[in-house]
Amino acid sequence: MKGVTGVGTYPPGVTDLFGLWNSTKTINEFQQDARALTPNFPGHYKPILSNNWTFLCLDKVRVSIYKNGVEKAFILFNATGSDKMSWFTPSRIIDSSWVDLQSTTKQYFAMSKDPDFLREFYASQNADKSKCDSTGWMFISTANRCFLETDKKPAFYYAPDQTSAHWGYTKAGVGDVFTIQGHSTCPDNVSLPTVISTVNQMTTSTPSCVDKNPSACAEIGPDVCTLLIDFSKENCAHQCNLCPKPAVPSVQVTTPSPNVYVLMKGVTGVGTYPPGVTDLFGLWNSTKTINEFQKEARALTSNFPGHYKPILSNNWTFLCLDKVRVSIYKNGVEKAFMLFNATGSDKMSWFTPSRIIDSSWVDLQSTTKQYFAMSKDPDFLREFYASQNADKSKCDSTGWMFISTANRCFLETDKKPAFYYAPDQTSAHWGYTKAGVGDVFIIQGHSTCPDNVSLPTVISTGSGCLYKGSLYHQGDSWEDGCVYNCTCDEEQSGHFSCQDLCPVYDHLPKNCKVVIPNGQCCGHVECSPFRPLSTVQCDSCFYKGQCHSWDDTWIDDCKYKCECLQANLGFYRCKELCYKWKLPASCSLNEPAPGKCCKTPSCPPWIPIQYPEGYKAE
Numbered sequence: 286m287k288g289v290t291g292v293g294t295y296p297p298g299v300t301d302l303f304g305l306w307n308s309t310k311t312i313n314e315f316q317q318d319a320r321a322l323t324p325n326f327p328g329h330y331k332p333i334l335s336n337n338w339t340f341l342c343l344d345k346v347r348v349s350i351y352k353n354g355v356e357k358a359f360i361l362f363n364a365t366g367s368d369k370m371s372w373f374t375p376s377r378i379i380d381s382s383w384v385d386l387q388s389t390t391k392q393y394f395a396m397s398k399d400p401d402f403l404r405e406f407y408a409s410q411n412a413d414k415s416k417c418d419s420t421g422w423m424f425i426s427t428a429n430r431c432f433l434e435t436d437k438k439p440a441f442y443y444a445p446d447q448t449s450a451h452w453g454y455t456k457a458g459v460g461d462v463f464t465i466q467g468h469s470t471c472p473d474n475v476s477l478p479t480v481i482s483t484v485n486q487m488t489t490s491t492p493s494c495v496d497k498n499p500s501a502c503a504e505i506g507p508d509v510c511t512l513l514i515d516f517s518k519e520n521c522a523h524q525c526n527l528c529p530k531p532a533v534p535s536v537q538v539t540t541p542s543p544n545v546y547v548l549m550k551g552v553t554g555v556g557t558y559p560p561g562v563t564d565l566f567g568l569w570n571s572t573k574t575i576n577e578f579q580k581e582a583r584a585l586t587s588n589f590p591g592h593y594k595p596i597l598s599n600n601w602t603f604l605c606l607d608k609v610r611v612s613i614y615k616n617g618v619e620k621a622f623m624l625f626n627a628t629g630s631d632k633m634s635w636f637t638p639s640r641i642i643d644s645s646w647v648d649l650q651s652t653t654k655q656y657f658a659m660s661k662d663p664d665f666l667r668e669f670y671a672s673q674n675a676d677k678s679k680c681d682s683t684g685w686m687f688i689s690t691a692n693r694c695f696l697e698t699d700k701k702p703a704f705y706y707a708p709d710q711t712s713a714h715w716g717y718t719k720a721g722v723g724d725v726f727i728i729q730g731h732s733t734c735p736d737n738v739s740l741p742t743v744i745s746t747g748s749g750c751l752y753k754g755s756l757y758h759q760g761d762s763w764e765d766g767c768v769y770n771c772t773c774d775e776e777q778s779g780h781f782s783c784q785d786l787c788p789v790y791d792h793l794p795k796n797c798k799v800v801i802p803n804g805q806c807c808g809h810v811e812c813s814p815f816r817p818l819s820t821v822q823c824d825s826c827f828y829k830g831q832c833h834s835w836d837d838t839w840i841d842d843c844k845y846k847c848e849c850l851q852a853n854l855g856f857y858r859c860k861e862l863c864y865k866w867k868l869p870a871s872c873s874l875n876e877p878a879p880g881k882c883c884k885t886p887s888c889p890p891w892i893p894i895q896y897p898e899g900y901k902a903e
Contacts, residue, residue, distance in 0.1 A: 300804070306396065309757065341469050373394075408423050420450065445457065552591060557591060579591070620723055624643040662675075758773060787807035798811060
């Protein structure tokens, strides 16, 4: 990896050099100029090679700071038996620029940010936060916490002599490039994992796609894609998104799969889901998978006592789907179904009346629907609900099918989830017509991918979690754009979980706002100094009539937790004190304990509570 001073551009979800190293992201991998040990190329560099530590046969790692292409400072580590995150430790130091580094006690020595000064790859001898006073050998500065850290971030500081420097009293050396280099002992006959840019090969092989009869396609409008399917395939390929799909590069090359894929299967009465998921819609809507490598789980019966969802379901754009079928089965026999046109849809948009092609009921397409959606309806908490009309006050409704998640009405007595369907050729008056009850709910997709396209699939090797083409090991964490923060929970099964990446701030004071820095995903709250003329003189952080010193923290009326960040500028930051829980319907929030501000979650024993990292009762 190479960092360049003053460069604030990172991959999505990454905000600093430690975050880049700790992630599986790459940057400027195919830019040859980015690899040079000078700042001439204005960008950081990290190749995919860095994420394949176990294949590199590394015996040494060298961390260096350069200035104008000349190495000014370095630490050499023994990398034998280490992994990507464990080699940066004092016990592994072999050599360095400083005669006292190995013999002197270190107060802080780590890649990650220290809590006092927010310094990365920090080799510190001692520090006094209150006086902004510290001694050490090298660090990456990410914030202007002390008076010496005035250079554009990231800034690379090093002790310029042969011993540690008293930062601020000794003039620090300042580099323009920070590098991590590894020495490999792999035999010549071992091929290291590399990446070759094949962008041109992937983008030039797709034939052009135009409508043969554009005037007719435009005149008929969107209905041509759903009502005149054969005509649209022949004449309106571009308008209806029926163009041939290019070959999709995949981590694993597999043999062609059958044209029909099981995308999700639910089994009645089963309450086991991945962490953070409480129902089948939540499973479908999430990136979680379950029982992916259990062959029995894919069968259209309830013999295997568990739900099923493969990672294939999360790669919708690669599947070339033209149809999706939602079915309810009983003892292996399909009892009810709806067939949808999936062309041009995404994972969450195909379940809509306008896309229905066929079904078990003669009146489904022609009859008005009051509620037709995957997500829970607000009255009865039913999912994948096709409803004609309903009266909540009388628990009276008419429709075709739904997943029951709660005993809201007298007919819903089966164990949850329960799968109900209209047993005749028309809609059922639930509670008056005896509903059909299935034991399996299933979503299947029909693919039109050519035989030469390898769909993204997963083969269980017990070697990690595969997510969107990248392989992670147990305990690894990664970010998916600016949306999710994910963790590989279990390497053997490939199970991973994802949470929202960014916090949400509500009800801020008038002088506060959420600021999202350029190149970053998540914002933070910034509050401008607000000093009424009638107040006493205050040269620090002024908040609601009170002065607060540097690094002071305080709680405002059980709503916000604030910190004075730069007292000389009066700059402070506040965030909401209480965590916003997203709990299943069967859970509740208890009132705050004595002396506390925030409510705490309470769930039945069979529902695990997912606490955020670092959570404590406030």
